[in-house]
Amino acid sequence: MTTDTTTPTEQNVNTASRPSQLRITDMKITNLVGVPFRSSIIRLETNQGIVGYGEVRDGASASYALLLKSRLIGENPCNLDKIFRKIRQFGFHGRQGGGVCGIEMALMDLAGKAYGVPAYALVGGKFRDRVRCYADTPTELDPQTMGARLLERRSRGFTMLKMDVGINLLRNTPGTLIAPDGAFEDDDLMHPFTGIQVTQKGVEQLAAFVEEVRSIVGYDIALAADHFGHIALDSCIRIGRALEPYTLAWIEDLIPWQFTDQWRQLTEAVAVPTCTGEDIYLAENFEPLLAAEAIRIVHPDPATSGGIAETKRLGNRAEEKGIAMALHLAASPVATMASVHLAAATHNFLALEHHAADVPFWNDLVTGLPNPIIHDGHIDVPDKPGLGFDDVNEELFAEHLDPRAPLLFADTAEWDNEHAHDRLWS
Template sequence: MNQNGETPTVTEEHVSTASRPSGLRVTDLRVANVTGVPFRSSIIRIDTNQGLVGYGEVRDQASATYALMLKSRLVGENPCNVDKIFRKIKQFGFHGRQGGGVSGVEMALMDLAGKAYGVPAYALIGGRFRDEVRCYADTPSLPDPHAMGARLLDRKRRGFTMLKMDVGINLLWDVPGALIAPPGARADLTTMHPFTGIQVTAKGVDHLASYVDAVRSVVGYDIALAADHFGHIALDSCIRIGRALEPFTLAWIEDLIPWQLTDQWRQLTAAVAVPTCTGEDIYLLDGFRPLLDAGAIRVVHPDPATAGGIAETKRLGDYAQERGVAMALHLAASPIATMACVHLAAATENFLALEHHAAEVEFWSDLVTDLPRPLIQDGHIAVPDTPGLGFGDIDEELLRRHLDPRDPVFFAETTHWDGEASHDRLWS
């Protein structure tokens, strides 16, 4: 009632009614399988009753089924209840690529919730610490270290302030006396590192150190340089390699042994003066706790497309920060998952750098609309203030041109997943 004793008329003339968050409901989930972005990825699209659409991405080279099986658990839910839905579906994820469905769906829910409330995704997890996100360029290695240095130098000239290369037994197989290995070991990618029987000799260690020395001589010491893909070798070889690489001030040495072997990681970290790093295949904060609680690594390296999406990886980052551990982000994805990581990185104080694995994919930035071109400028991505993940839409025509030929239907209907059901409760 106003000062004249009259009841004012309620009007929506100046109120946006494009989205009513309380009434928003999921109506559909579909995927489009694309290749070369940089690898095979499944783009998730979640539709709603109000016309809002949210996008996410299943982790590179994972099965789209990990996302599709969640459809019946999502339809009818309010996507703004991200944490509630995440707790409902997280039991259907696991380590490695099996976390891809839950994580990609969570990204799409965050996109939808941000759009419904008219805020960027980073605002939903506490706001931002930075206006731009540093990217590091992962670069496939060449046998010749000088050619490899030139390849890395090109990325440096393009503005990247951090680089990563592969250093390991793939550089040693054809070097006489560099490896001791049982027959068939080169083709064996399924046996855990301590059980392969592969040993790196002193000659092999010297070869790797000389390789990194030559690369450093080309790119210089004014840029961060990390190393990955050491091969399936046991702890003693890892320690000797790590010690030999100490003079080259690497940003980190990554995934030398399986992430599950917490005590071996603790021994490795204590033995070398190079930051140790792992985590790209670990699902949920709970999966990281043993490594972090034991002080077993110096850099935690989740892939948000496995770890549980945006909010769960943010929780992990905060947990790592309390233990004095920086967080870098592993990723090999299209701009969709990349932008999810940009919001996560913006909102996480101990963030270090975000992996970019598509430096040679010329069309990569064009897969989404209404963002700067190129998306990465001077080695950084600007954090957008626009709602959700921050891009306007996907470029449907471009995505259609890159559909996986084994599954070439663009966002095919998924009604056959509507009736998927089980007794999901984890207790009796």
């Protein structure tokens, strides 16, 4: 004879799980390519059968997440703050933050499912029902072609666009660039140290490029610019001033984020919003830029900046300084939906990057969302528990596995017993 141990109240409530008894039992990984770039999808499994999904940042190593597996097994994913404090020390700037952030997304997915609430509810609720997306578009050397590609995105309903405008457009035009031998081949040399200068002819050519693109897409749509090249501050200022007539939404990452004083000088010198932050890990490391009011728009990538809760904290701090927050992203729908919940819960949110406008199968990588996921340039904020999609499409995942690691949610038992003395104090 079986005994029903539930209380009368519980018998009349659809409980998502037993949150206080939930434990992480396993982590599995799938490495995908072309979604739009290389991404590693994390699946955290539990003793109650519910799973949570996260995504390591594009181009990062899945090992950044795997090394944390032994620190997660046995933990209750609903203890979001506790676990984040435990693992945050293992992230860093750029792609090195990808493991911690992908796990944070998966924890949010699990906790939301355990409590039966959407992820945005775990960080204070939502300010909006739809999240505006901006469509990134790769470089075209011809401004007519660039304009046509952007116009096609506008025809899909996007209300904000981004293009690349940089020294790659000048490489074949004599008299536009001054550079030491080999300067263009050394990608690891930071901008102030390359010795590359843009001449007045080069500045005028870039301005003419933007002017022609603007004439095609119109002045009634937001248009941002990125990937200017590894050039020093003085050239950045001259370019920024030349682009003022075209009312750009922002100019992005002209110099490395680490150089706060240079960002302040650039921001004060040009009447175009300045924007950076995609490679900064944790809210505290944005503080120099915010305190100096060195940028007009803060631009974290949630797959580097700390995931949902940490990036919301950053947004709150930026709002106090009068700075809007846009979100950088190049990801599958997994990290995209994590970013949607973050955007919904952040008051000063501006727009979320979409880097997969040319990936035909992108919408089908997850199930249980509207198809297409983006319509009229926006994503509806889902009210389903966790990140809001039902599951991943394993059949489609299998068609896009990284050939260097072609296993679907591969077993990761070799990481079960990885251990070190992690405490940072004696």
